[in-house]
Amino acid sequence: MYCIQTDGLTYSYSRQERILNGLNLKIPQGSIYGFLGPNGAGKTTTLRLILGLIRKQNGSVTIFGKPFEGNRIEILKRTGTLIESPSIYANLTAAENLKALQYIYQCPESRINDVLKMVGLHGTGNKMAGKFSLGMKQRLSIAMALLNNPELLILDEPTNGLDPNGIIEIRELLKKLNKEQGMTIVISSHLLGEVEKLVSDVGIIHNGSLLFQGTLQELKIKQENSAAICFETGDAGSTFSMFVENGITPLGSKDGKVLIPPVPKEKIAFLNRILNEASVDVYSISIQHNDLESIFINLIK
Amino acid sequence: MNFVNSLKSEWLKTRRSAASWLCLAGGLFMPFIFLTGLLVKHRTLNDYGITETAWKTFTLQQWELMSVLLLPLGIVLAGTLMTQVEYKNNTWKQLHTTPQTYSTIFFAKLAAIVFMTVLFFILFQLGIILSGFIPSLVFKKTLPGQPLPWRFFWNINRHMFIGCLPVIALQFLLSLQLKNFIIPVGIGIMMVIASVILVKTTAYAWLCPYTYTILFLSGDANKLAKVNLDLISTAYFILISIAAYVLYKSRKEKG
Numbered sequence: 001m002y003c004i005q006t007d008g009l010t011y012s013y014s015r016q017e018r019i020l021n022g023l024n025l026k027i028p029q030g031s032i033y034g035f036l037g038p039n040g041a042g043k044t045t046t047l048r049l050i051l052g053l054i055r056k057q058n059g060s061v062t063i064f065g066k067p068f069e070g071n072r073i074e075i076l077k078r079t080g081t082l083i084e085s086p087s088i089y090a091n092l093t094a095a096e097n098l099k100a101l102q103y104i105y106q107c108p109e110s111r112i113n114d115v116l117k118m119v120g121l122h123g124t125g126n127k128m129a130g131k132f133s134l135g136m137k138q139r140l141s142i143a144m145a146l147l148n149n150p151e152l153l154i155l156d157e158p159t160n161g162l163d164p165n166g167i168i169e170i171r172e173l174l175k176k177l178n179k180e181q182g183m184t185i186v187i188s189s190h191l192l193g194e195v196e197k198l199v200s201d202v203g204i205i206h207n208g209s210l211l212f213q214g215t216l217q218e219l220k221i222k223q224e225n226s227a228a229i230c231f232e233t234g235d236a237g238s239t240f241s242m243f244v245e246n247g248i249t250p251l252g253s254k255d256g257k258v259l260i261p262p263v264p265k266e267k268i269a270f271l272n273r274i275l276n277e278a279s280v281d282v283y284s285i286s287i288q289h290n291d292l293e294s295i296f297i298n299l300i301k
Numbered sequence: 302m303n304f305v306n307s308l309k310s311e312w313l314k315t316r317r318s319a320a321s322w323l324c325l326a327g328g329l330f331m332p333f334i335f336l337t338g339l340l341v342k343h344r345t346l347n348d349y350g351i352t353e354t355a356w357k358t359f360t361l362q363q364w365e366l367m368s369v370l371l372l373p374l375g376i377v378l379a380g381t382l383m384t385q386v387e388y389k390n391n392t393w394k395q396l397h398t399t400p401q402t403y404s405t406i407f408f409a410k411l412a413a414i415v416f417m418t419v420l421f422f423i424l425f426q427l428g429i430i431l432s433g434f435i436p437s438l439v440f441k442k443t444l445p446g447q448p449l450p451w452r453f454f455w456n457i458n459r460h461m462f463i464g465c466l467p468v469i470a471l472q473f474l475l476s477l478q479l480k481n482f483i484i485p486v487g488i489g490i491m492m493v494i495a496s497v498i499l500v501k502t503t504a505y506a507w508l509c510p511y512t513y514t515i516l517f518l519s520g521d522a523n524k525l526a527k528v529n530l531d532l533i534s535t536a537y538f539i540l541i542s543i544a545a546y547v548l549y550k551s552r553k554e555k556g
Contacts, residue, residue: 051398053556076400083556087395089386091317103310104399128317144395 034199080150090130134161234281307409332428377489384476394556464513474545
């Protein structure tokens with residue numbers, strides 16, 4: 001069951017500039033979905049389209065199994081959002097900002113203090129939100145998104161402006177909400193490393209197209225498959241040819257190093273032996289792992 | 302109920318806002334000037350000549366100055382500021398992802414501006430009464446001898462308030478459409494100045510919705526004989542509000 005599903009979502013600001021190319025997002029219920037992509041990839045446009053903030057041109061958006069059009073109010077009652085930069089009223093205190101939303105959501109008034117505590121802003125008292133630091137504003141925005149205790153939480157780059165401690169705190173809070181309440185969380189970021197420790201599912205978007213979508217586990221398998229064995233020898237050219245003669249197609253060679261795909265350890269010993277027999281000096285044999293960040297970068301290259 | 306909750310939310314947003322300070326200062330400004338004048342000259346309401354109409358004369362004097370520039374300019378500024386709060390704070394996207402229909406959001410916002418205008422009228426009326434009472438209490442050690450003409454107060458406030466409605470609607474429309482605060486304010490100020498000139502130069506000034514507060518008070522009775530300003534003003538308000546809603550609803554980007 002998907003919490004959010006888009007089919008063929010396409011959007012362009014002008015005829016020349018297409019922002020999204022038939023996006024098919026499938027965000028599983030109860031997942032923490034990392035929506036990744038570099039700046040300008042189309043993440044925010046996608047989220048704004050999903051929430052009806054910009055008018056859909058092509059494709060469809062289904063949330064909680066219902067089309068967004070025609071069910072907007074019902075869907076938004078169950079959704080919390082933070083889109084891009086903080087949206088707060090500078091002339092109000094943190095509690096008043098939440099009160100303005102509480103009137104609309106009609107949730108218990110006690111939720112105001114609860115969410116303020118959750119994001120660590122319960123001590124801000126009468127300080128106007130306009131005087132908050134960027135990190136505090138971001139925390140308040142997260143509190144506003146959590147006020148109605150939503151089933152679906154959409155956070156667009158929520159860690160902007162947060163210090164490392166703040167990032168960890170928010171990450172732990174989101175994990176807890178997901179685990180304890182089964183809250184589906186969509187979190188967009190341009191940094192895989194930032195959400196890697198949090199997400200269960202990943203979608204990678206670049207130039208308006210989805211390059212990868214699946215579980216974090218699937219992305220990690222992709223990572224493992226992209227690992228390589230590196231032979232550092234005295235003659236890279238001969239090493240390369242000898243590997244080919246023995247049925248191994250190297251991935252490439254650079255700076256006296258030859259990279260081959262993962263092979264059983266017996267095969268590594270065999271390759272080492274034939275290099276020794278051909279009097280090619282072997283300085284090192286090592287396994288090179290691509291971290292998730294480099295896979296991400298390779299995908300969007 | 303949704304509308305009432307939405308209105309409460311909109312009203313809360315005006316707390317400590319420039320619009321609310323403007324309403325407070327604008328409503329009490331003229332009475333404060335008159336009060337200061339009376340205190341400085343050691344005068345009371347009894348010195349206004351005809352005692353039976355002292356309150357009326359006193360009130361009309363304050364309204365004359367208020368109706369030409371201060372009131373329309375205040376409405377232009379406050380109406381624009383209250384609408385622009387969402388642009389200024391980058392909160393349209395937050396507002397439009399709350400579970401409210403677009404009509405609820407629109408009319409709650411419009412209603413908040415109308416309420417702010419009502420508050421301004423109440424403050425101004427209270428200010429007029431206090432500026433009449435205080436000199437008598439200070440110099441004569443007693444209340445003014447003339448009874449307060451409540452019906453007159455009600456009528457003048459009603460006419461003036463109705464006269465403000467089209468300005469509120471127009472400024473609301475402009476502020477919803479234009480992100481830049483300066484443009485709706487600039488247009489509003491230009492229209493206020495134009496309306497002063499129109500009232501002085503043409504019999505058709507009533508066609509311009511910014512002229513009503515002046516026309517209600519100083520309009521030539523002959524020129525206006527065939528025109529029901531309350532009716533036209535209300536019609537303008539309804540039409541402009543509908544136009545503003547259609548434009549708002551059809552906006553491609555809502556935050």
